[in-house]
């Protein structure tokens with residue numbers, strides 16, 4: 072019973088974090104043949120962008136991960152994604168003294184089955200407006216490479232071929248609901264509907280937790 076209560080609390084907290092995010096984006100990651108191998112969720116929480124990915128079908132070991140400058144993933148080489156997102160014109164590499172590119176991220180580690188959970192955060196890019204916004208004129212994408220990124224060598228850390236790619240797409244945009252309603256009422260309606268349903272879920276879960284607590288006390 073306590074476990075059930077705890078898991079409900081965790082789900083509620085998770086959903087509250089998701090809602091407190093100023094903006095949320097997703098990316099469906101596809102391999103060179105266009106086959107889906109996982110997805111990414113990007114959440115803007117204050118100045119930090121949290122990136123959560125779950126991928127499968129990779130070769131075991133380390134793989135370079137970067138945000139590339141164009142939101143276009145055309146296989147098999149994904150050259151369409153352009154270079155690394157680099158609005159400050161820095162050099163590549165998180166360990167490079169004259170770096171990094173804003174889109175540089177730590178490597179991901181695929182296990183022996185080729186599965187890779189990935190959670191990292193960065194304050195070099197944002198889903199909000201500004202020079203480091205991933206939603207610039209041509210969008211942005213997440214690219215996974217064949218080899219590990221040495222985090223030092225310009226321009227891409229010797230991380231080899233681009234093996235998977237996902238276009239970063241907006242999910243909820245609280246900051247732009249007003250301006251969006253001027254331009255496109257349908258989009259704004261959808262966004263509001265989404266956040267409303269999330270609020271409903273949270274309220275429902277809170278009610279459930281309260282109910283469980285009451286039941287626990289009675290027992």
Ligand SMILES: [Cu+2]
Nearest residue numbers: 136137214227
């Ligand atoms: Cu890259």
